[in-house]
Amino acid sequence: MTAGPNRIAPFSSSPKYHQLSSIIEQQIQAGFFAPHDAIPGERELEEKYNVSRSTVRQAIQVLTRKGVLYREHGKGTYVAPPKLNHSLSKLTSFTADMRQRGFKAGQRILEILRVEAPTRMAEAFQLPPDAPLVLRIDRVRTADNNPMGIHTTHLVLPEHQSISVSELEDTGSLYELLETRFNLIVAEADETLEATAADSEESRLLGVPEGSPLLLIERTTWSIRQEPIEYCRMLYRADKYSYYVHMDRAF
Amino acid sequence: MTAGPNRIAPFSSSPKYHQLSSIIEQQIQAGFFAPHDAIPGERELEEKYNVSRSTVRQAIQVLTRKGVLYREHGKGTYVAPPKLNHSLSKLTSFTADMRQRGFKAGQRILEILRVEAPTRMAEAFQLPPDAPLVLRIDRVRTADNNPMGIHTTHLVLPEHQSISVSELEDTGSLYELLETRFNLIVAEADETLEATAADSEESRLLGVPEGSPLLLIERTTWSIRQEPIEYCRMLYRADKYSYYVHMDRAF
DNA sequence: CAGTGGTCTAGACCACCGG
DNA sequence: CGGTGGTCTAGACCACTGT
Numbered sequence: 001m002t003a004g005p006n007r008i009a010p011f012s013s014s015p016k017y018h019q020l021s022s023i024i025e026q027q028i029q030a031g032f033f034a035p036h037d038a039i040p041g042e043r044e045l046e047e048k049y050n051v052s053r054s055t056v057r058q059a060i061q062v063l064t065r066k067g068v069l070y071r072e073h074g075k076g077t078y079v080a081p082p083k084l085n086h087s088l089s090k091l092t093s094f095t096a097d098m099r100q101r102g103f104k105a106g107q108r109i110l111e112i113l114r115v116e117a118p119t120r121m122a123e124a125f126q127l128p129p130d131a132p133l134v135l136r137i138d139r140v141r142t143a144d145n146n147p148m149g150i151h152t153t154h155l156v157l158p159e160h161q162s163i164s165v166s167e168l169e170d171t172g173s174l175y176e177l178l179e180t181r182f183n184l185i186v187a188e189a190d191e192t193l194e195a196t197a198a199d200s201e202e203s204r205l206l207g208v209p210e211g212s213p214l215l216l217i218e219r220t221t222w223s224i225r226q227e228p229i230e231y232c233r234m235l236y237r238a239d240k241y242s243y244y245v246h247m248d249r250a251f
Numbered sequence: 252m253t254a255g256p257n258r259i260a261p262f263s264s265s266p267k268y269h270q271l272s273s274i275i276e277q278q279i280q281a282g283f284f285a286p287h288d289a290i291p292g293e294r295e296l297e298e299k300y301n302v303s304r305s306t307v308r309q310a311i312q313v314l315t316r317k318g319v320l321y322r323e324h325g326k327g328t329y330v331a332p333p334k335l336n337h338s339l340s341k342l343t344s345f346t347a348d349m350r351q352r353g354f355k356a357g358q359r360i361l362e363i364l365r366v367e368a369p370t371r372m373a374e375a376f377q378l379p380p381d382a383p384l385v386l387r388i389d390r391v392r393t394a395d396n397n398p399m400g401i402h403t404t405h406l407v408l409p410e411h412q413s414i415s416v417s418e419l420e421d422t423g424s425l426y427e428l429l430e431t432r433f434n435l436i437v438a439e440a441d442e443t444l445e446a447t448a449a450d451s452e453e454s455r456l457l458g459v460p461e462g463s464p465l466l467l468i469e470r471t472t473w474s475i476r477q478e479p480i481e482y483c484r485m486l487y488r489a490d491k492y493s494y495y496v497h498m499d500r501a502f
Numbered sequence: 503c504a505g506t507g508g509t510c511t512a513g514a515c516c517a518c519c520g521g
Numbered sequence: 522c523g524g525t526g527g528t529c530t531a532g533a534c535c536a537c538t539g540t
Binding site: 503504505506507508509510511512513514515516517518519520521 | 527530531532533
Binding site: 289292293294308311322323324325326327328 | 505506507508
């Protein structure tokens, strides 16, 4: 009848609220509820699935935060209409981003070296003036072998930890490498976006005329424990690259 | 001693979890807890403020979602280091955005008229081909009277609802006007960002040389009820405007 | 082991909305 | 008014972390 399981397993390792939110989400995807339909009330779900009301509320909270449901006080809980959409403001690597857009990500590594942290990086991470050198990686990023952008990455890595050209070439994705080699998981990022114009070297590396518009993104990233990981300057061809964000009004 | 009230008012109209989260946030801002310090455990807060543990958890949840705290299972709840950069990916109007950056927002209204919905808008909102005309508003936006960008807004408003030039000039902020006049509250938005170069008219309106880099933002917005509100094309001077986003890895 | 956060229950009362 | 979601309590047990 319905897609997937339609009752709660009491001894599952997965929490009940998670099971319940999956059930509801599957019912929506299976067409049981149309956009703007009201789903059953909290007390009804409580009884139907033999869980407490807080568990029901926790499950619904998961789905409202995902944008699957929306609630109106005194009225009910409703199915949100689907968005055509794509990459929300989820944090992803260039590799994953390109895969999602249907391209094969590639790279040409220009240089890997140790340098002093650039000013912007030191500010963002509040690094002390005598902080150790950071690892700088310069790359041209490609999609289906066409140059898309230039990445200049600065990594906060202890002197004894490093990354070789061949190692990065083999893995392809820096974030993947950071995770497998150093157990560094990128969890949060701040980004600043600006428009700029290509200088002579940039135009050469990207194969566009000097002065063409480029999208400049500066990214700082943190781990789950809020440790600084990376400061990255990314320059993209305006004719090939655009950037998506989804936002809400902080509920 | 501490900043602000340090106990919970039992009969306040404001919910207890909100009072408690404010108290904790103020204590952090007042320097009671340094970045990466552990705040008291849930049972301790429960006793100290005479509330139940779920209320404590609700308060802490507010602050973790704001990025003020982070939690580690089995260890504790810690103060997140402050980011220099506040304006997260919260949805704001140009007016509010400029105020936050310390400028006074202004506008020069070029035109208000009814037009057919542009293709991108019709796609994003899945409008039928015979949909009614939308209200288009062309404006130059200023910060401290300097031109910053060009906004071309298309509003989904029934034929009998409209906005006059003088009305918009008086209010200053379109989002504020939509809220007060039509009870339309902008709750969600998708944005696409690109770099581009100024054409002759754009360069004239913004006072920059032809061909200078501009940041192009296309925004579509929805109400709380997920009704389409607005499709907006915004062009900003690259030398005056940059864009901030904060992202997490979908927890 | 003790202490932390994570999940869950079975109740209660309030605030809001519609008929 | 009855039904909805919003807040709150006082318990319980589990899962994870460090010592």
